[in-house]
Amino acid sequence: MRADTQAAYVDYVSARLPALHRAAYLLCGGDAHRADDIVQTTITRLYQHWKRAARSDNIDAYVHRMLVHAFVDERRLTWSRVRLTDWVDERPGDTAAHEQVDDRSSLVAALRRLPPRQRAVLVMRFLLDRPVEEVADALRCSVGTVESQSSRGLDALRGMLAKIEEH
């Protein structure tokens, strides 16, 4: 990759990392390690396919799709959980405070209780703001499924979302 092309890649990834990480963290129902893994997988694949991605009309859409694929693949392939050597980049102190609070009423806990693909639909549609057709394409299912999963997911969260308005 030429230096200027690589610089464009680094610029793009640096700007989007926090948003990608937020999406991955919610996709993984608050599992920070798994979130790191799928973000790392996504940006590695993005590097490999940067030329094509940079040419696309909408890089974000391309990358969000890769992120969801990385999430789905991670879930599907038990073998991909066999990472004997990769799990060494601890960042002491940063996870404990977040993870020790097992707040069963938090949004993250509520998302964790949803089936993974339903979670993926909610994150793609509402956090990443992708149109239904793109979500269906990324999850390789029909538009109808995205709509029904999305409304089932919202129903499951309805109690806690509506509660906010009462306060």
Add this chain to the structure above:
Amino acid sequence: MYDNDTLGTELRHRMLAVDVPPGGADVHRAIADGRHANRRRAGLLTAAAAGVTVLAMAGAFAVLRPMPDRVPAIPPPASPATGCRPTPLPTPSPARDGHPTRLSAMDPAGRIFAGNTGDQPVRWTDGEPETLAGVRGEAVDVAADGAVLGTDGDDLWVWRDGQVTHLERLAGHRDAVGLAINAKGQVAGYAAGATLSDTVPVIWSADGAVHRLTMPAGAGAGGGRPAMARDIADDGTVVGDVFGVPMRWSPAGAPGPLRGPTRT
């Protein structure tokens, strides 16, 4: 009552407000790994192009072998596989429109598969699909006797001949993950404690009771790294890893480290 648009907007705001711990993804590692993978791919393509004749005569494995800079080479099969034809698997009826069907596991003999149509777990025996009544979620593994291990949100279940066993939680641990099931109905996996990386290796017996696996002497603290059981053989031998060290537990439960691969 709120309509879905209002709820969707509210959900978006809540998602944006979630306090996310700092991420560990690294752009420079992505570049290094991406380059490595691209180089490897380019190497394979060149090898494949140069080796068309060899491919035709001796099979692909001889050509595809020279890549073991990260993993030890897998010995090539005695002869190239011939006559392999993909066979479409029937999906369960009634068809669930718009629900993609996915396969996620196969038993050691290659006869029984497990997967999903949407969030409905499905098992195929000799190609015949059967929806698993009484369970939802995702199939994770299938044993030689056809028992299916699956997960539905927080629930871990084993489906055997229509009977569903829910796997017990380890006291003081908030999360549990099952990764493999053997023909005795034993399940290998892990339970997570206060933090998600603070995990202990466990197995579940066929009645669903959870048992901690013995940690090796001198293992010390994990320092943020997990310990987990990853697979279980039909004789009860378990493999997994403890704080990054590959580990084997005998059927009696005695742990011993496995030697790592040597670089060639």
